[in-house]
Amino acid sequence: MTRALRPDAGSRSALAALSIIEEVAAAGPGITALEITHRLRMSWSSAYRLLAVLLESEYLVRTPDLGGFALGRRIDRLVGIPSTPADRLREAVDAVRAEARFGIHLVLHRPTRRPVLELFDIDPDFPLSDPARVIAEPECSAIGRIVAADARGERPAFSTQRGILVPGHGCLALPIRGADDSLVAVLAASAPSHRVADADTLMTFLTPHARAVALACTTSG
């Protein structure tokens, strides 16, 4: 290779960074920095520096135990994974959860199916106490009350229940409407009763997020 074609230091760093990404992808989540240095025969300092850059730029992330690495969200664009409608909905709901310390659930409304409610994304950290009852008995849950009100032709801004399903806890649900103003989903927050009683504050918090969820619902068709 002539001098002109030989890669310079910057190009070598870029190639080494790509090799690290490739190694993490091949090994699966949890590969450690030491394993990467051994497999790629890199020096510790070079590998740590490149790993730090890849972490900062979100191409890689640390696993929850901090001991290993996994591919980050920016890899989606690199490999061309398309964002599905379900992805967009889940991400919009996760954005609410990241800021809330209580349960956030998204229930889809399918008027043409039985049952009409689909528990699309239930908060894994604060699961519903009785999902079957939420679907079967509309009046016992805030989610069901929104659906029942919609069936009667009413348009409530939100609905609440306190202490029916779990003593000391309650739920506030608000409708997500499509472009044609039909009810497409219900966004619900299950929280201690005192939090649900302060509906104004909870609505101030949820309303901007509900718009983002509505947008995700609309674009997902």
Place this chain on the structure above:
Amino acid sequence: MVTTDNQVPLHGLGPRTRLGGLDRGALGAADVAAQSVSAMAPCGAAAASPMLVAAHGGPVVASTAIAFALALVLSWLVRGFARRVPAAGSLYTYAAVGVGPVAGFVTAGALLLGYLGIGMVAVTESSAFALRLASSVGLTAHGWLVAVGALGFAVASGVVLVRGIRLSARVALVTETIAVGLVVVVAGWLLWHGDVRRLHDAVLAPIPDLGHLAGGVAVAMAAFAGFETATVLSVETRAPLRTVPAAIRGSLLLGGPVVMLATLTQAGTLSQTPTDSWFEALAADPGGRMLVPALYLATTLSSFACALAFTTAAARVLLSLAREGVLPAALGHTDLRSKAPTVGIWVCTATIFGVPFTMSACGADPAAACGSLVAGAVCGFLLAYAALAGAMPAMLRRLGEPSRVALVIGPACALVLTAMVAEFWGLTITGPFWIGAVAATAWILLWAAAGWRLRSSRPNAFASIGAHAGTVRSEVWRGYLRSTS
């Protein structure tokens, strides 16, 4: 959930971390750097530090220069953690991640002592310089006016902080920028008009003995303490793994030279004994007299921003401890609108403003109160820094990233800091500020006893110390999520 057998390392990946509820990703680099610079309060430190170093018998210039060098080494260690672990618990979370919950708990006590102690010093300084500012412009401060003013400061501080981190960070940024600008002007004027021979003598002043040098360096460290507080905002910062380390380095490289510059300008007047500060040097000069109110204003503003910064930091340390189940859950509460840890902020504001106010009401001499508070806080900071430095090699080993440099620098730094805190404690307990050393010892013993009790009564909470804002599922490659859904 991502919990299949072939992806065990991603087990536990959820939509939120234990530090949820804070204003995630709200702050940029300037806001985070402002937190560190405000905590260092280069202007307030410049006004108080040389006098305090001299009062402890240390050589002013040499002590400050060594403390700055030590702070630079420590900042390298802190950045090593901040690049890897985003955490609102700052140094105590790092110590817990590296060594374990016992080290984390002890570091948390030391860190709270440091944060609350320097916060109280800042409030005392802010009030003292506000009074001097009033006197310099011909106003007479009555007792009731001082009390109302102090209460007003406390309420203003609390309100700014509970309105959210965006507002408080901007207030700190603007306040500290004005203060640093003013102090640089004054320092430049003093150097231009100063006596070069006296400055030369002060820089080359003989070092009395190692004990006094260690004591002087320990007190001078208080001028740089707080550079690491940007780490408490890791959860609230955009791209924290890149921004927070950069903010730590930038704030130390900005604030450190300002403190050094101010120390040099005062060294010419301070020499070896605590005589007068630059306020007297300016007042003695007809041309410099007009700068005195400006310097009082700068010091008042800087100290107020410092109090805000340490309240911010202490509130987030309390929040982190509360989320781990170590402290009452109420301290982990965050407001839904402002996303600020409101209960923690009010508790810290009441402590940081209440204690100096009570001391003043009891007739304590402000200079003696300041000296004792600084002494207690310095003990806390040095202990926390020593724990962090000692934890560095263990943390890197746990993360699978061993480093020979860190293996040498970390323990060496921990040893130096431990020796320094022991020497400083010994000097302080026999000096005029002995109350500070006694209070620090009592606090650490009480904290350790509480930890011992917690460990036996709630072992799960104790073992969970080390909560950090780790990876959430919205940050990983979608392919992992699809393969399991």
